[in-house]
Amino acid sequence: MNAIETHDLSRRYGQVEVVAPLSLTVPAGIVFGYLGPNGAGKTTTIRMLSGVLQPSGGSGVVAGVPLSEPDAVKARIGYANQAASVYVDLSVEENLRFKAALYLAPAKVEQAVEGTLERLALLPFRQHLARQLSGGWRQRLSIGTAIVHGPQVLFLDEPTAGLDPVARRDLWDAIYALTDTGTTVFVTTHYMDEAERCQRIALIASGRILAQGTPEDLRAGLPGVRYALNALNLNSALKAVRSLPGVQGAWIVGDEVRITTADDRLEASLAALGPLRRVPASLEDVFVAYLARQEDCA
Numbered sequence: 001m002n003a004i005e006t007h008d009l010s011r012r013y014g015q016v017e018v019v020a021p022l023s024l025t026v027p028a029g030i031v032f033g034y035l036g037p038n039g040a041g042k043t044t045t046i047r048m049l050s051g052v053l054q055p056s057g058g059s060g061v062v063a064g065v066p067l068s069e070p071d072a073v074k075a076r077i078g079y080a081n082q083a084a085s086v087y088v089d090l091s092v093e094e095n096l097r098f099k100a101a102l103y104l105a106p107a108k109v110e111q112a113v114e115g116t117l118e119r120l121a122l123l124p125f126r127q128h129l130a131r132q133l134s135g136g137w138r139q140r141l142s143i144g145t146a147i148v149h150g151p152q153v154l155f156l157d158e159p160t161a162g163l164d165p166v167a168r169r170d171l172w173d174a175i176y177a178l179t180d181t182g183t184t185v186f187v188t189t190h191y192m193d194e195a196e197r198c199q200r201i202a203l204i205a206s207g208r209i210l211a212q213g214t215p216e217d218l219r220a221g222l223p224g225v226r227y228a229l230n231a232l233n234l235n236s237a238l239k240a241v242r243s244l245p246g247v248q249g250a251w252i253v254g255d256e257v258r259i260t261t262a263d264d265r266l267e268a269s270l271a272a273l274g275p276l277r278r279v280p281a282s283l284e285d286v287f288v289a290y291l292a293r294q295e296d297c298a
């Protein structure tokens with residue numbers, strides 16, 4: 001079963017097409033990453049899929065409900081963004097209770113609050129005021145308020161923006177745990193390492209999907225060969241590599257020169273410059289390649 005399906009869903013502001021006709025399929029129960037730079041159209045897509053913003057064209061079904069019934073969609077989805085908007089003068093459990101009471105029958109509220117405290121490991125903080133929480137825990141509470149009414153699909157718009165690496169990692173563990181009970185998570189990010197953690201991803205730029213699939217499929221589908229070259233003098237190695245005809249890209253990562261070539265014909269020339277090994281494509285490589293291709297077409 002699919003949690004989200006869209007057919008040519010689009011949005012324009014005036015003459016500007018902010019999201020071009022978009023056809024997406026998100027299977028239920030996975031973490032789906034929606035990856036793109038600032039201004040790509042990620043938030044606009046989420047707002048359409050959550051019944052908040054009317055599409056300019058096309059159609060979609062989210063959690064079994066057509067987008068033409070936005071109020072019914074809103075009841076079945078949860079939404080949290082980077083602002084981690086919670087009531088700072090309410091405690092953790094009061095925040096959850098407040099949100100649960102908006103959607104659930106009174107008899108179901110307490111159980112929903114307790115379940116959410118447990119799912120997001122918020123029990124030790126239940127009586128803390130939201131303003132006392134660190135950024136990572138406040139974001140966790142914000143996600144809690146987005147799931148307390150038991151939505152089938154959760155939209156997270158750049159949930160880890162501004163968090164430190166440890167808080168980011170912890171939050172990802174919490175995001176994964178949500179799929180244990182069948183929740184589908186649609187998460188936007190511009191961090192490539194986070195995209196690697198998603199079961200499926202779509203790459204979007206300037207309102208257009210460049211590619212979608214599993215991270216492995218996208219990496220495997222990328223043409224070319226990638227190398228890492230160890231060199232004592234990185235700058236002169238970089239120059240030497242760039243002067244070889246047939247090198248598509250070369251840049252320094254740590255104490256290595258990373259190189260992309262169309263095929264392995266340059267391998268011997270590269271190996272003459274220092275210890276050389278082949279490296280797999282990263283999602284960043286994939287994204288850069290698709291962006292370059294799109295610019296070539298533009």
Ligand SMILES: Nc1ncnc2c1ncn2[C@@H]1O[C@H](COP(=O)(O)OP(=O)(O)O)[C@@H](O)[C@H]1O
Nearest residue numbers: 013016018036037038039040041042043044045
């Ligand atoms: N209400 C609006 N009116 C006009 N343009 C908008 C509006 N909202 C977003 N945009 C434009 O749409 C584009 C995509 O924005 P957005 O969906 O927020 O991108 P992202 O979330 O990927 O950074 C941007 O160029 C933005 O300026």
Ligand SMILES: [Mg+2]
Nearest residue numbers: 042043044157
């Ligand atoms: Mg955004």
